[in-house]
Amino acid sequence: MALFHRKKQIDAPEPEEEPLRLPGAPETDMSGRRSIGDHRDYLCSLVQAVSPVAMELPRAVGLAVCEDIHAPHDVPVVTTAAIDGYALDSASTKLAGRPGAVEIQVDRRPPTPVTPGTAVRVMAGSLLPEGTDCVLPLDLLDVDGEIVLFSPVKRWVGARLAGSDYGAGEVLVRNGTILHPGIISMLALAGIDEVFVRPRPKVVIVALRADESQREEVEKRARANGAQEVGSLGATAAAIESATRALDVDVTVISTTTSNEAEVTRLLSNAGRGADLVLATSDRMVAGQQDAVSSVLPHMGGSDFARVAMEPGANQGFALLDPSLVPLVVLPAGPGPALISFMAFVQPLLRKLSGLPPTDELKAETDRPIARHPDSTTFVPVRLARVGGRPVLSRAGMGDVTHAVDLSMADAIAVIGAGDEPVPTGMPLVCWRLR
CATH class of the missing domain: 2.40.340.10 (MoeA, C-terminal, domain IV)
Known part of the structure; x- marks a missing residue:
C-alpha cells in the first residue's frame, strides 16, 4: 500500500493568443502619439486601389480610367459642318470679285449631290452633303434669299475635317484621367462605348446606436426639460453617411443597438463581405469603456490602435478584416469628432481605393x-x-x-x-x- 498518493496533474491554461498587429507602424512623439500626416500615410499604405472593371461609357462619369485609350479610327470619322449655315462647293465661288459678285441660290430641296452654284442648309455637327466642301454663316443670306459673295471662299471653311481632332491610334485619354461629360462625348464620337475604370468603392457603415438604457435616460431628462419626443440618437451615423455619400461612393448602413460582442462580430463579418471599406460609428459615449467594435477587432484580423496628436479624435482604430483584408476604420463617438477623423483619414483612404491622387489643399x-x-x-x-x-x-x-x-x-x-x-x-x- 502506497504511503503517498501521486499528486493529480493539473493542465496549465493555454496562453492567450497575441492579437495580430499590423506591420510598419510610424514613430511616435514623447507622449506616444503619431502625427496626423504619419497616421494618414500609414493607413493609406495598408490598402490597395479597387480592382478595375469594364463599364459602359455613360456610367463611368467621375471615375478614373485605368489605361490609355487610343482612337480606333480618325476622330471625327467623317467631315462635318462646324457651324450652322449653308453648305456649298467652294469652286463655284472662284470668280467672286472678278470683277462682280457671285450670287449663290439656296436650294430648299437639295438634290444629291448638291447642284454647283447652289447652297443647302446644314447644322453644326451634320455631315457635309455630297458635292459641298465649305459652310458659310447664316447671316450671309440676304433679303432675297441669296448669298452674295465678293471674294472666293476657301475649301473646308466652316467644316471640321475627318481626323482633324485625332488620327487613328492616337491617345484620346491618358491612364488616370477622371471622366467628365465632355471627355465622354469625345469618346462616344470615336465609337468607344465601354471603358476600363476603377468602380466606386463600396462602403458599409456599421452604426452602433444608443442602447435601451441610454435612450431611456435621455428621454427621462428630455421630458424633464419639456420635450415630448426624442430623435433617433443616431447623429454620428447620419453625419458620416452624408459625408460618405457626398464623395459619390456606394454606401450601405447597418444599424444596431446591441453591445453583445458576438453579435457585433457577426455584423462586422457580414459588413466585410463585398465591401471595399467598413466604417464603424458610435453614439455611445461612456467614459472609460472601450466600444464593442474595438473590443472584437483584435480577434478578426490585423489591427492597429493608436493615439494621434489631435483633439478631438486622439484615439484611432483600424483593422484589416480576415479573410479578404477589408479595411475598417473605427471613428470616434459624436458627430464632430467623427467628421474630423473622416476628413483626416477616411477621405484619403477612399481616394486611394478609387485610384485618385490626393486632393489639392x-x-x-x-x-x-x-x-x-x-x-x-x-x-x-x-x-x-x-x-x-x-x-x-x-x-x-x-x-x-x-x-x-x-x-x-x-x-x-x-x-x-x-x-x-x-x-x-x-x-x-x-x-x-x-x-
Whole structure:
C-alpha cells in the first residue's frame, strides 16, 4: 500500500493568443502619439486601389480610367459642318470679285449631290452633303434669299475635317484621367462605348446606436426639460453617411443597438463581405469603456490602435478584416469628432481605393488671431469668403467643432497646428470643405 498518493496533474491554461498587429507602424512623439500626416500615410499604405472593371461609357462619369485609350479610327470619322449655315462647293465661288459678285441660290430641296452654284442648309455637327466642301454663316443670306459673295471662299471653311481632332491610334485619354461629360462625348464620337475604370468603392457603415438604457435616460431628462419626443440618437451615423455619400461612393448602413460582442462580430463579418471599406460609428459615449467594435477587432484580423496628436479624435482604430483584408476604420463617438477623423483619414483612404491622387489643399487667411493647443492639432468650424481676391476664414459660431450648431453654420473646418502662440491674423490655414 502506497504511503503517498501521486499528486493529480493539473493542465496549465493555454496562453492567450497575441492579437495580430499590423506591420510598419510610424514613430511616435514623447507622449506616444503619431502625427496626423504619419497616421494618414500609414493607413493609406495598408490598402490597395479597387480592382478595375469594364463599364459602359455613360456610367463611368467621375471615375478614373485605368489605361490609355487610343482612337480606333480618325476622330471625327467623317467631315462635318462646324457651324450652322449653308453648305456649298467652294469652286463655284472662284470668280467672286472678278470683277462682280457671285450670287449663290439656296436650294430648299437639295438634290444629291448638291447642284454647283447652289447652297443647302446644314447644322453644326451634320455631315457635309455630297458635292459641298465649305459652310458659310447664316447671316450671309440676304433679303432675297441669296448669298452674295465678293471674294472666293476657301475649301473646308466652316467644316471640321475627318481626323482633324485625332488620327487613328492616337491617345484620346491618358491612364488616370477622371471622366467628365465632355471627355465622354469625345469618346462616344470615336465609337468607344465601354471603358476600363476603377468602380466606386463600396462602403458599409456599421452604426452602433444608443442602447435601451441610454435612450431611456435621455428621454427621462428630455421630458424633464419639456420635450415630448426624442430623435433617433443616431447623429454620428447620419453625419458620416452624408459625408460618405457626398464623395459619390456606394454606401450601405447597418444599424444596431446591441453591445453583445458576438453579435457585433457577426455584423462586422457580414459588413466585410463585398465591401471595399467598413466604417464603424458610435453614439455611445461612456467614459472609460472601450466600444464593442474595438473590443472584437483584435480577434478578426490585423489591427492597429493608436493615439494621434489631435483633439478631438486622439484615439484611432483600424483593422484589416480576415479573410479578404477589408479595411475598417473605427471613428470616434459624436458627430464632430467623427467628421474630423473622416476628413483626416477616411477621405484619403477612399481616394486611394478609387485610384485618385490626393486632393489639392485649400488655404484661407485668418481674419483674427486663433488660439492653439500647445502639443495637439485642433480644428475650428469656419466660414469662407473672398476679400480682395483672397480666401479669408472667420470662426463659425463659437468655433467649437464638437458643437452641432457651430458645424451647421460652417463652410469648412480649419486645421490649427500645435504651438505656444496664437495663429496671427492673415496667416493661411489648411481648410477641409464641408460643402
